Amino acid sequence: MTMPWNESTRSPRPTRPTYLPPHLRDQPNITLPRSPRSGHGRGRRGRGRGRGGRAPNPPPRSYPRSRKNFSEHDPNPYPNTKPQISSISEKFDLLKVIDNDPSDVNINAYDETPVETSGFDVPSPVTSFSEIDFSSALIENIKTCKFVKPTPIQRYAIPVAMAGRDLMACAQTGSGKTAAFCFPIISGILRRDHKKSPAGIVTEDGGLSLKMACPLALILSPTRELSCQIHEEAKKFSYKTGLKVGVAYGGAPIVQQFHSLEKGVDILVATPGRLVDMIERARVSLRNVKYLALDEADRMLDMGFEPQVRKLVQQMEMPPAGVRQTMLFSATFPVEIQKLASDFLSNYIFLAAGKVGSSTDLIAQKVDCVRDMDKKSHLLNLLRAQGANGSQGKNALTLVFVETKRGADALQHWLSVKGFPSTAIHGDKVQMERERALRSFRSGLTPILVATDVAARGLDIPHVAHVINFDLPRDIDDYVHRIGRTGRAGKSGLATAFFSDKNAPLAKALVELMQEAKQLVPSWLKQYAETSYTYGGGGARSNRFSGIKFGSHDYRRGANNENYDYSNQFADATVSESYAAPSSPFSCHNSHSNYPTSSRADSFHDGFYGHMFDRRSVVASGWD
Numbered sequence: 001m002t003m004p005w006n007e008s009t010r011s012p013r014p015t016r017p018t019y020l021p022p023h024l025r026d027q028p029n030i031t032l033p034r035s036p037r038s039g040h041g042r043g044r045r046g047r048g049r050g051r052g053g054r055a056p057n058p059p060p061r062s063y064p065r066s067r068k069n070f071s072e073h074d075p076n077p078y079p080n081t082k083p084q085i086s087s088i089s090e091k092f093d094l095l096k097v098i099d100n101d102p103s104d105v106n107i108n109a110y111d112e113t114p115v116e117t118s119g120f121d122v123p124s125p126v127t128s129f130s131e132i133d134f135s136s137a138l139i140e141n142i143k144t145c146k147f148v149k150p151t152p153i154q155r156y157a158i159p160v161a162m163a164g165r166d167l168m169a170c171a172q173t174g175s176g177k178t179a180a181f182c183f184p185i186i187s188g189i190l191r192r193d194h195k196k197s198p199a200g201i202v203t204e205d206g207g208l209s210l211k212m213a214c215p216l217a218l219i220l221s222p223t224r225e226l227s228c229q230i231h232e233e234a235k236k237f238s239y240k241t242g243l244k245v246g247v248a249y250g251g252a253p254i255v256q257q258f259h260s261l262e263k264g265v266d267i268l269v270a271t272p273g274r275l276v277d278m279i280e281r282a283r284v285s286l287r288n289v290k291y292l293a294l295d296e297a298d299r300m301l302d303m304g305f306e307p308q309v310r311k312l313v314q315q316m317e318m319p320p321a322g323v324r325q326t327m328l329f330s331a332t333f334p335v336e337i338q339k340l341a342s343d344f345l346s347n348y349i350f351l352a353a354g355k356v357g358s359s360t361d362l363i364a365q366k367v368d369c370v371r372d373m374d375k376k377s378h379l380l381n382l383l384r385a386q387g388a389n390g391s392q393g394k395n396a397l398t399l400v401f402v403e404t405k406r407g408a409d410a411l412q413h414w415l416s417v418k419g420f421p422s423t424a425i426h427g428d429k430v431q432m433e434r435e436r437a438l439r440s441f442r443s444g445l446t447p448i449l450v451a452t453d454v455a456a457r458g459l460d461i462p463h464v465a466h467v468i469n470f471d472l473p474r475d476i477d478d479y480v481h482r483i484g485r486t487g488r489a490g491k492s493g494l495a496t497a498f499f500s501d502k503n504a505p506l507a508k509a510l511v512e513l514m515q516e517a518k519q520l521v522p523s524w525l526k527q528y529a530e531t532s533y534t535y536g537g538g539g540a541r542s543n544r545f546s547g548i549k550f551g552s553h554d555y556r557r558g559a560n561n562e563n564y565d566y567s568n569q570f571a572d573a574t575v576s577e578s579y580a581a582p583s584s585p586f587s588c589h590n591s592h593s594n595y596p597t598s599s600r601a602d603s604f605h606d607g608f609y610g611h612m613f614d615r616r617s618v619v620a621s622g623w624d
């Protein structure tokens with residue numbers, strides 16, 4: 001790869017390859033700031049950004065004052081091999097869409113999913129897209145995407161959202177929630193004929209005129225990669241509607257994102273930290289927001305993000321609940337988060353396609369009892385067996401989740417040494433590396449991706465056939481999202497968990513979840529569940545099983561609130577025959593009483609990756 005050399009830099013050090021964010025890579029004539037200050041989006045005022053603590057800043061001086069300051073060369077480290085097009089939305093086929101092969105998709109697999117609704121005057125569901133009053137351009141785009149019929153969450157959520165109602169919607173991973181909020185937003189903006197593509201308000205600062213983007217719709221998501229994915233999806237759905245879709249996320253140069261948003265944006269997809277930063281720099285205003293969607297809403301409202309989201313929604317000019325329309329979506333919705341979420345909603349309808357927080361039974365779940373010290377050899381055996389069985393072909397991808405960032409690097413390195421082409425993604429990697437890892441995985445170049453929870457939610461990567469929880473998460477909801485990277489769009493998938501003694505507190509929830517999904521539960525795991533204490537009492541996310549029974553619904557039902565009309569509508573509630581977990585030659589069926597104990601044993605601590613480290617210092621984050 002050629003490293004661009006910035007001649008204006010005094011230091012002879014070569015700069016990093018200039019970052020070009022994914023959403024700009026297909027655009028012709030993209031020019032980038034020459035100034036070294038802005039090279040990585042860290043102009044003087046760019047540092048320490050994004051956690052909501054900064055006082056509002058005037059626009060930074062390090063921004064290019066005009067496009068003349070931009071260099072003309074194209075330092076895109078990922079040269080675009082596609083034909084150049086004059087406008088991003090001119091050729092649908094050339095949009096970087098999520099390349100799910102429609103022939104792979106089996107939406108009928110969701111036909112039997114029971115759907116529960118509650119709230120006042122719930123609009124009736126539809127059975128086809130043609131029943132909905134979508135604009136012709138949107139209908140064309142749905143056809144082009146080969147979405148033949150709506151999934152259950154789309155059947156119910158779209159009419160609710162089209163009726164202008166606030167919504168809290170829960171549906172299993174991979175069942176089409178993105179379209180369920182994108183379609184009504186696109187349709188709503190077009191139908192209500194809001195002033196389209198506001199080029200923004202021009203502000204003056206010290207003689208510098210700046211444009212402030214004023215989106216009509218805001219979609220928030222917790223990770224950069226998920227924001228990029230939603231952005232691509234929304235662009236695809238908005239093709240030829242005239243709507244402009246923008247994206248803002250951390251880790252990429254903010255100047256380029258400003259430059260892109262300056263052209264006007266109707267729908268803005270963003271991670272919270274970067275958006276707060278942009279608003280504080282007076283480059284985005286939320287005053288025109290009519291539609292707010294929170295994807296992975298329970299994550300957006302848990303302890304990590306809630307202050308930023310609250311700030312965005314309640315302190316940054318966004319019209320209040322009831323004036324704007326708010327839609328919250330996730331596959332998991334702990335009761336405590338549901339309660340918190342109601343602060344952001346007005347007279348909302350609750351929807352659950354499938355049981356709240358359950359995994360889809362399209363995923364065969366297998367739990368292997370593995371001592372920490374044996375995990376690596378067990379993984380190797382699994383991967384070799386997969387190869388021998390032919391399931392590790394070009395298109396079958398394996399996603400391996402570990403707990404820590406350093407653990408991810410170490411395991412990936414070890415796998416490579418053992419001859420398994422792999423890559424890793426976690427929050428300590430720079431954005432370019434994160435994107436490169438995902439691209440390499442997605443393309444099958446490195447069919448194994450070792451990841452922390454940064455890749456646990458939302459990512460829609462076709463052909464992920466196997467998810468391995470090398471380290472199980474502490475929270476069952478995280479487990480649900482992780483395994484949900486397979487078994488998407490009606491396809492089947494396999495999830496294998498390595499369960500060691502230290503995972504005992506998860507046993508009860510895991511057993512309940514597996515039983516719910518009609519999976520075979522090993523007897524040793526049931527014994528763990530009966531005898532182990534469970535996680536609990538910590539934060540909202542650990543209270544899933546407290547108060548309201550697992551698989552329960554709208555928390556308002558438990559609140560003894562007679563003002564709600566809990567009119568349930570169930571589709572045929574027969575859950576389809578389960579996909580029994582195949583028995584594994586590697587499963588350890590021994591009773592846990594025989595299980596060697598080293599309760600806090602940790603394969604990373606033990607130095608199996610060739611070094612010791614303190615896991616407390618390397619929290620698996622990378623969320624934005």
Ligand SMILES: Nc1ncnc2c1ncn2[C@@H]1O[C@H](COP(=O)(O)OP(=O)(O)OP(=O)(O)O)[C@@H](O)[C@H]1O
Pocket residue numbers: 098100105107146147148149150151154171172173174175176177178179330331457458459460484485488489
């Ligand atoms: N009606 C449909 N017909 C065919 N394919 C669909 C339909 N709706 C969605 N899909 C496809 O299903 C896949 C999963 O959709 P999506 O990513 O929206 O799932 P999700 O419910 O948001 O998952 P997660 O909970 O993991 O975020 C995508 O590839 C999408 O293109």
